[in-house]
Amino acid sequence: MKRRTLLASGAGAALAASLGLPARAQDGPLKVGFIYVGPVGDGGWTYQHDQGRLAVEEHFGDAVETVFQESVPEGADAERVMTQMALSGAGLIFTTSFGYMDQTINVAAKFPDVKFEHATGYKRADNVATYDARFYEGRAVIGHIAGRMTQSNKIGYIASFPIPEVIQGINSAFLHARKVNPDVEMVVIWVYTWFDPAKEADAAKAMIEQGVDVIMQHTDSTAPLAEAAKTEGVIGFGQASDMAEYKPSPRVASIIDNWNPYYIKRVQAVLDGTWESMHTWGGMGDGEVVIGEITEVVPDDVKAEAQGMIDAITAGEYHPFTGPINKQDGSVFLADGEVATDEQLVSMNFYLEGMSGEVPS
Amino acid sequence: MIRLEKRPVPSTRWMIATPFLAVALTMVAGGLMFAALGKDPVEAIRTIFWDPLFNPQFASYSRPQLLVKAGPLILIAIGLSLGFRAGIWNIGAEGQYIVGAICGAAVGLAFYPAEVWYIFPLMVIAGGLGGWAWAMIPAILKVRFHTNEILVSLLLVYVAQNLLSAAALGWLRNPEGGGFPGSRNLSQYPAAANPELIAGTGMHWGVAAAFIAVIAAYILLNRHVTGYHIKLAGQAPRAARFAGVSTGRLVVFCLGVSGALAGLAGLFEVAGPAGQISIDFASGYGFTAIIVAFLGRLHPVGILLAGLLMALTYIGGELSQFMLGVPAAAIQAFQGMLLFFLLGVDVLTNYRIRFGKREVA
Numbered sequence: 001m002k003r004r005t006l007l008a009s010g011a012g013a014a015l016a017a018s019l020g021l022p023a024r025a026q027d028g029p030l031k032v033g034f035i036y037v038g039p040v041g042d043g044g045w046t047y048q049h050d051q052g053r054l055a056v057e058e059h060f061g062d063a064v065e066t067v068f069q070e071s072v073p074e075g076a077d078a079e080r081v082m083t084q085m086a087l088s089g090a091g092l093i094f095t096t097s098f099g100y101m102d103q104t105i106n107v108a109a110k111f112p113d114v115k116f117e118h119a120t121g122y123k124r125a126d127n128v129a130t131y132d133a134r135f136y137e138g139r140a141v142i143g144h145i146a147g148r149m150t151q152s153n154k155i156g157y158i159a160s161f162p163i164p165e166v167i168q169g170i171n172s173a174f175l176h177a178r179k180v181n182p183d184v185e186m187v188v189i190w191v192y193t194w195f196d197p198a199k200e201a202d203a204a205k206a207m208i209e210q211g212v213d214v215i216m217q218h219t220d221s222t223a224p225l226a227e228a229a230k231t232e233g234v235i236g237f238g239q240a241s242d243m244a245e246y247k248p249s250p251r252v253a254s255i256i257d258n259w260n261p262y263y264i265k266r267v268q269a270v271l272d273g274t275w276e277s278m279h280t281w282g283g284m285g286d287g288e289v290v291i292g293e294i295t296e297v298v299p300d301d302v303k304a305e306a307q308g309m310i311d312a313i314t315a316g317e318y319h320p321f322t323g324p325i326n327k328q329d330g331s332v333f334l335a336d337g338e339v340a341t342d343e344q345l346v347s348m349n350f351y352l353e354g355m356s357g358e359v360p361s
Numbered sequence: 362m363i364r365l366e367k368r369p370v371p372s373t374r375w376m377i378a379t380p381f382l383a384v385a386l387t388m389v390a391g392g393l394m395f396a397a398l399g400k401d402p403v404e405a406i407r408t409i410f411w412d413p414l415f416n417p418q419f420a421s422y423s424r425p426q427l428l429v430k431a432g433p434l435i436l437i438a439i440g441l442s443l444g445f446r447a448g449i450w451n452i453g454a455e456g457q458y459i460v461g462a463i464c465g466a467a468v469g470l471a472f473y474p475a476e477v478w479y480i481f482p483l484m485v486i487a488g489g490l491g492g493w494a495w496a497m498i499p500a501i502l503k504v505r506f507h508t509n510e511i512l513v514s515l516l517l518v519y520v521a522q523n524l525l526s527a528a529a530l531g532w533l534r535n536p537e538g539g540g541f542p543g544s545r546n547l548s549q550y551p552a553a554a555n556p557e558l559i560a561g562t563g564m565h566w567g568v569a570a571a572f573i574a575v576i577a578a579y580i581l582l583n584r585h586v587t588g589y590h591i592k593l594a595g596q597a598p599r600a601a602r603f604a605g606v607s608t609g610r611l612v613v614f615c616l617g618v619s620g621a622l623a624g625l626a627g628l629f630e631v632a633g634p635a636g637q638i639s640i641d642f643a644s645g646y647g648f649t650a651i652i653v654a655f656l657g658r659l660h661p662v663g664i665l666l667a668g669l670l671m672a673l674t675y676i677g678g679e680l681s682q683f684m685l686g687v688p689a690a691a692i693q694a695f696q697g698m699l700l701f702f703l704l705g706v707d708v709l710t711n712y713r714i715r716f717g718k719r720e721v722a
Contacts, residue, residue, distance in 0.1 A: 039689060067683040074641045076634035080426055081679055087419050088684065099641060102546060161640065162530065163541050192526050192640055360530055 032056060032267055033090035034068040035081060037097035037220075038195035044220035044240040045194065045257070046070065049096045049119075051241075052259035059264050063271065074099025082107040086114045092270045094263070095119065097194065098163065104128060115275050117266060120165055122346065124277050131262060134283030135165070136345070137313050138255035139172040139216075140320035141291050141306050142237045145253055146214040147177030147184050148302045149235060156207035157188045158200055158217040158224055162360045164348045166218050171352045172320045173216055178354055180305075187212055190360055197223035208234055215250075225250055235297065242292040253306070254292030261287055281342065284314045321345065326353035365712040375710045376658060382709075383702040384670070390702070391695045400685050408684055409677030409695070419680065425563025427672045429634055432568035433458070433626035435668035437650035439574040440619030442659040443581075447594040449615045453499065453514030454623040455647025456521035457492035461624020462631040463528050464491025466544060466638045469553030470533060473545065480552040484628060485566075492624015493617050495521065500616035504609040510616065522643060529640045544638040547631060555633035567629025571668075574622060578661040587614065623647060652700050674699065 034053050038046040053066050067090065072081050078100050085093055086107060092115045095104045101121040108116045108128045116128045124130055146155050155177055159166050170188060177184045187210060189203040200219045204227035207215060215236040217224045222243050228234040228250035238246070238254025262282060269275040282288035291310055294303050312318035321344075323334030328351040334340055351359055388410075392402030413423035437454045444451050451457075465488030472480045499513035533544040547553045558564045582588035594601040594611055602608070626646065635642055653671050657663030678692035 033683065067686075069679065069683045069689075071689040073644055075639065075644055076429075076630070076636075077644065077679075079634075080429075080676070081683075083422060084419060084680060085683055087422055089418075099639070102636065161542055 029063055029065045030060075030092065030267070030271060031088070031090040032064050032066045033085040033088075033093040034066065035072050035078065035085070035093065035095045035097075035100065036068060036070045037072065037074065037099070039070045040068070042195055042220045043222045043243060046096070046220060048241045048257045049094070049259055052263040055260035056263050056267050060267060060271075064267060072100075074103075079103040079107055082116075083110070086111045090114060092117070092267060092275075098161075098165070115270055122279075124279065126277055129266070129275075129277045129279070131266075131280040131282075132165070133257055133259075133288040134281060135255060135257070135289060136168040136172040136320055137283045138289045138291060139169040140176045140313070141309050142216060142253055142255060143173030143176035144180055144309060145237075145294070145298060145302060145306050146173065146216065147179065147181040148305070149252070149298065150177075150181065150184065150214045151233065152211045152213045153181065153183040153185060154207075154210065154212045154214075155184055155186050156204070156210075156212035156215045157186055158203045158207075158215065158219055159188050159190050160194050160218050161192060162190065162349075164346055167348050167351070167359060168345055169218055171348065171355075174355055175325065175352055176309075176320065186355060188357055191219060193219065195220040197221040200224050201227045204228060204236075222246065238292055244292070247293070248295035249297045251295070252297050253294045256290040256292050258288055258290050284310065285316055327351070328353055328355050362717060364715050365708065366715050368711055368713055371710050372713075379706045379709055380656065380658070380663070380667070380703060382706050383699065386702040386706070387695070387699045390698050394691060394694065394698075395687065398687065398691060400687055405681050405685055405687060408681040409674060411677075412680055412684075413673055413676045421561075423676050423680075425557075425561060426676055427669060428563035428568045429565070430672035430675055431668040432565070432571045433630055433646045434650050434653045434671055435571040435665055436567065436574055436626040436629075437619075437623045437647060438653040438657065438664045438668060439571070439578045439661060440622030441650055442654045442657070442661070442664060443578065443591055444615035444619050445595075445654060446582075446659050447591040447611055447615055448598065449612055450511045451496065451499070451514050451616055451619045452511050452651065453496070453516075453518050453521075453647070454619060454650055455643060455645065456514070456518035457495045457620040457623035458627040458630075458647045459518075459521040459525050459643050460495040460627070461488040461492035461621075462627030462635075462642060463524060463533070463638060464488055464624070465628030466547060466631045467528075467533060469547055469550070469632065470545060472552065473550060476552045478552075481555070481632070484553060484632060485625065488628025489621040489625045492627065493621040495624070496616040496620020497613070500613045503612055503616075510612070514616075518647070525638070525642060526640050529638050529642070533638050535637075542640055546636045548633065548636040553632060555629050565629060565633045567626060567633060570625055570629065572665075575661045575665050582661070591615065623650075656700070656703055671696075 036046040036049060040046055040050040053068060056064060057066050069081050072078050074097060082093060082103060094117045096119045098120045101118060101123050104116050104118045105123050105125060105128060108125050112127055118128060118130050120132045121130045157170055159170060174186045187207055191199045191203050193199055200221050201223040204215055204224040208231050213234050215224050215228050217239045220240060225236050225243055225246040228236045234250055235252045236250045238251050240257045242254045242256050243251050294306060319339045321340035323338040324336045325334045327333045349359060388406050392406055395405040396402045412419060414420055441451055441454055465484040468487040469480060469484045498517060499510040502508040502513055503510045529542045535543060535545045555565050590606045590611060594606055631638060653664060653667045657667035674696050681687045682689060
């Protein structure tokens, strides 16, 4: 069916392709492509983007057709996959991992009529927009819960890559855990992968052996929660997705990335012809970052405090990075009452005062 | 009653026929798997094997990509096949590939931003030497201390991967990259870049090197005394020793050549299609090349064809993923089937199938 139409428009497309021009069918539904770094069944980051894709399908029905490719390595292969997707007639392509940045820019230059959206990156072009979510807002809330819940005063953080987005999360969680528990220490393990259940589980295990009883993660799989479930009294949080199957414990709350509204808005813009390249950094107030249900394992007073923080951030009354805050070396990051600017956040490459260890460089 | 009867000499006819039989059996079994997944098996097989070559919409892009993908596989597999023929098992080509890429890229970046003609040739030499040196570790340990080269070369892959992370995050990191891991993009630095030699063909220096390696290996094995020694050592080790073949020298030669070729493959990849040293630079070519070497029957021409076939399953597999929604794991299973059938039908080369009762001798 869809292949027939492809073959029919083949001759012209071949000519267009050999000239490096886009071979996009002008009539018929808008084809929207998604490129994923992990499998759609990872239960975390990629799963959540795929939920966004399904939401687009449901919202627009026959007006769109979606295609996706999972487990695309962040390298030369990604460029080929994007090119083939564009050649197949996609009019809008979401590339959903930081490591696709240069490839997205390269391919977009070859297909000026195809719109690209790159998640969590910072390079844009006329047909490349970027989008991200303020995950650090969610980290503040779970950091608060972690600081109140820990018995051993050791919080573990499974970190992926030492890039600003990840460091923001570590700092935000640590800052808010320290606020409610000055004795808290944070153990960070860098695994240098977004998705590797075996490595993530190993990191969680190593932390538990060091006495960590609250585990956070900036990786995509449910393996750390599965590891936490093996030891009584160790808790963790759903990451990117709700990870509800680990309720009520070890998963006591979660940070959910909700891409649905953004994806629907951007597909609509392409259909309306109003799409423009821009950077979108949505947070709790935009419904992009959502805290999943806080379970009964968390005492009521802690739950109420967390809810208060959620409400304040959502209403825009509280920014998780509000001074006075010092850097790890003791120098001033934010003066009393000063709020971090987005520029300061997107270039954050240092720990805050009180953290042990160093950001790998 | 069916039984197997050993052939007095391996059948040349079957040796040529079995790879084709294996591909045919893979299509049948893979088709059944795709059917079980609810996909049209004929369409899926056609998307994998036919569309990358002949689909009017993609083929002009996919065909050159076959060379890009097959180039490093062939280059590495040719080197490995020499050792495999002599019973010297270099399983660590992946590590040699990584180290070659790091060394080559480091030389190129050391000259940045100079624009002189000799930078790229120096990088090529550094890449080859890097891979060679990494392979010399298992070679010397084997000759001196009789360690097992399979284990040593394999474990050195993990060391190389950590070197790669260290390089991407530390000493090769792009100083203008805003703290993000990854080196400068070599493909944007003309003196160090390995671009397409003729635009739109996929031919870069790495592909050219792969073709040269195929010819050189053919001549070596058929016309040169070292090639004779390699074959003799593999087929009759005792006879080889009586004939005065030095096992130690052969180990050093085979591991050295395969390491150097893997290093070259890494250099051409990092300066060309991949563009930069990044944490995810290693994409498993070193391991896949082992399959290619055996798929090609350790024969230079066979390896050339096998490399192209392997590349076809990769690119066709990607197409079938987003065109038909075939899961990535099913494509990997499909590639696994290919190797399985290949090794399975290999029995026909050395054995004859007999029907009926065993004759009395």
